[in-house]
Amino acid sequence: LAKTTQPISMDSYEGQEVNITCSHNNIATNDYITWYQQFPSQGPRFIIQGYKTKVTNEVASLFIPADRKSSTLSLPRVSLSDTAVYYCLVGASGGSYIPTFGRGTSLIVHP
Amino acid sequence: DTAVSQTPKYLVTQMGNDKSIKCEQNLGHDTMYWYKQDSKKFLKIMFSYNNKELIINETVPNRFSPKSPDKAHLNLHINSLELGDSAVYFCASSQFLSGNYGYTFGSGTRLTVV
Numbered sequence: 710l711a712k713t714t715q716p717i718s719m720d721s722y723e724g725q726e727v728n729i730t731c732s733h734n735n736i737a738t739n740d741y742i743t744w745y746q747q748f749p750s751q752g753p754r755f756i757i758q759g760y761k762t763k764v765t766n767e768v769a770s771l772f773i774p775a776d777r778k779s780s781t782l783s784l785p786r787v788s789l790s791d792t793a794v795y796y797c798l799v800g801a802s803g804g805s806y807i808p809t810f811g812r813g814t815s816l817i818v819h820p
Numbered sequence: 821d822t823a824v825s826q827t828p829k830y831l832v833t834q835m836g837n838d839k840s841i842k843c844e845q846n847l848g849h850d851t852m853y854w855y856k857q858d859s860k861k862f863l864k865i866m867f868s869y870n871n872k873e874l875i876i877n878e879t880v881p882n883r884f885s886p887k888s889p890d891k892a893h894l895n896l897h898i899n900s901l902e903l904g905d906s907a908v909y910f911c912a913s914s915q916f917l918s919g920n921y922g923y924t925f926g927s928g929t930r931l932t933v934v
Contacts, residue, residue, distance in 0.1 A: 747861075750927070751927055751928070752824075752925025752926050752927055752928055753863070753923070753925050754925070755923065755924070758922060794861055807865060807876055807878070808853070808865055809864075809865065810855075810862075810864075810865075811863070812862045812863075
């Protein structure tokens with residue numbers, strides 16, 4: 710079970726790029742890295758998923774170094790509506806897999 | 821169309837009562853989950869069902885009993901409610917029992933025990 714470590718909170722301003730790093734030192738070969746976003750009074754929402762190198766979609770980019778022991782979620786030009794909690798999840802298929810989200814990173818975007 | 825729906829959204833009840841939370845998904849997923857989120861935003865898995873079979877049963881009190889009548893439904897029944905049970909409970913589903921395919925969450929049920 711790959712345990713993840715993220716900063717508890719981050720602050721930013723509108724228009725800035727925000728990078729949130731997640732450490733997962735004991736990631737297994739079959740594990741994928743997935744990031745979720747949670748707004749108040751809502752359930753977490755899938756943002757992006759990757760295995761290695763870089764993945765980009767319309768919402769964010771995910772950077773994964775060669776050793777895969779960490780990953781960085783990059784949010785370009787954040788707005789107030791990006792204020793949320795961001796969770797890093799590491800895991801793979803299998804009957805023994807227990808998806809563990811942890812506490813996440815609370816991002817506050819200021820005007 | 822709501823992909824994962826939970827009812828009720830809010831639930832206020834007294835200590836000692838028995839209550840149920842219902843969850844339904846219309847995504848055709850094989851696996852469903854119950855998570856508990858405390859006031860510190862820690863999201864902890866409680867149960868997982870794959871095709872109506874219990875797969876994951878984390879350390880939760882026996883007062884919590886999940887029931888899956890079919891693979892589209894996973895209900896959570898809680899007996900003898902305690903103050904510490906107050907939290908937001910999320911239902912989720914995924915296509916496979918894995919982290920590779922992403923989870924779809926419901927909007928949560930905020931349970932307050934008084």
